[in-house]
Structures are given as structure tokens and as C-alpha cells.
Amino acid sequence: MRLNQLNIGDEGIIRKIYAKSPLRERLMAFGFAKGEKVKVVKHTLRKNTFDIEIGNVNVALRGEEAEQIEVEPLIDGELPGKNPVKSEGRVS
Known part of the structure; x- marks a missing residue:
């Protein structure tokens, strides 16, 4: 699924960035990388712009x-x- 398909409040884990330079470098400078968690804070009605946490x-x-x-x-x-793994308070 692509980030632009998420709705307000939805969260996801980045699996791949398809963008080419220079957009790829800009995204990486903001912290977008494989494995990072993102959240859609808001978007415009037609999903033209997104506020991503x-x-x-x-x-x-x-x-x-x-x-x-x-x-x-x-x-x-x-x-x-x-x-989710439930902890029983024991250390292995």
C-alpha cells in the first residue's frame, strides 16, 4: 500500500521508497527510511497534500x-x- 492511500490517523511502517533523486535525498533528510513508522496527521479532501508525522x-x-x-x-x-509478545515479568 502507498502512503497516499492511508487515511487520517492511520499509521504504517515504511517498506520501500520508490522516489528518485533529488526527492529521495529530501525524504531521507526528513527521516523517511525503510522500517520507520509514519502517521497521517491530516490531508486535504482530495489527498493532494499530506501532513505526515x-x-x-x-x-x-x-x-x-x-x-x-x-x-x-x-x-x-x-x-x-x-x-504481541506478552511479558510475564521474567528475564531469560
Whole structure:
């Protein structure tokens, strides 16, 4: 799924960035990298622009820029199909 397909409040993990230079370098300078968590804070009605939270910063992206980023959506903060490990307070 592409970042521009997420809705307001949705989160995802970056899996791949398809953008070429110089956009790729700009995204990386803002912290966009494989494995990073992103959240859609808001977007315009037609998804022409996005406010994306990554780390402790917010970055504005055009829709075509957000389309260059592949994400795996998170559901309730977890990857689908992954069961969170419950700690029993023991150290192995």
C-alpha cells in the first residue's frame, strides 16, 4: 500500500521508497527510511497534500510524493497478523 492511500490517523511502517533523486535525498533528510513508522496527521479532501508525522517531526508532502512511499499499515499500533509478545515479568 502507498502512503497516499492511508487515511487520517492511520499509521504504517515504511517498506520501500520508490522516489528518485533529488526527492529521495529530501525524504531521507526528513527521516523517511525503510522500517520507520509514519502517521497521517491530516490531508486535504482530495489527498493532494499530506501532513505526515515521522519521529518527532511533521512533514508536508504532495500527494505524488506520498505515492512514492510504500508502507505496511499498522492496526492498533501493530503489524497485521503479528501477535504481541506478552511479558510475564521474567528475564531469560
